[in-house]
Amino acid sequence: MKTHIGGAALAACIILLTGCSGSTQAASTSPSATPTPTPTPTPTASVGQYASIIAENETAWRDYEDKIVDCALASIGTKPLDYAKRTACRFTVQTVTVTAKTAAREIRQLPKPPAEIDTLVTRTLSALDVIGKNDATTACKDTESDSCDAAETQVNGDIRLLTPVLDAWKPYTH
Secondary structure, eight states: OOOHHHHHHHHHHHHHHHHHHHHHHHHSSSSSOOOOOOOOOOOOOOOHHHHHHHHHHHHHEEEEEHHHHHHHHHHOOHHHHHHHHHHHHHHHHHHHHHHHHHHHHHHHHHHBBBBGGGHHHHHHHHHHHHHOOOOHHHTTTTTTTTTHHHHHHHHHHHHHHHHHHHHHHHHHOO
């Protein structure tokens, strides 16, 4: 009888061991046992990447604003010099609208801005979008047209909204 009990005990141990080994396999294939992937961080652009776009265009935008009064006086003048200034102003307004549109596109192509400048980037895009939507390039094909005059007048007002934004960039661009 001892052999019979020993055999039964041995069989019970084998069954228990088999059951235990099966449960470890089940645990290793369960969803909770698989390692969770590490989330990939959202890429962030540096402050310098944003600031470089502003710095590249800031002088031209500020120069345009500085010459608004001269351009306005030239637009009502009748001398040949007034005509030359007026023509130059009309080409400059086209350049300002194109550079605003281009800068806004370049900013949007960058990854997410750092939290430090997130609000400033939003303000910048708002100001640039207003200028960039101006149709001066089309309207000023005829620099003497009323539509060109209207486009220039509109940019003259819109550029003034960009100046405080440019001032806010000074810690990053200077």
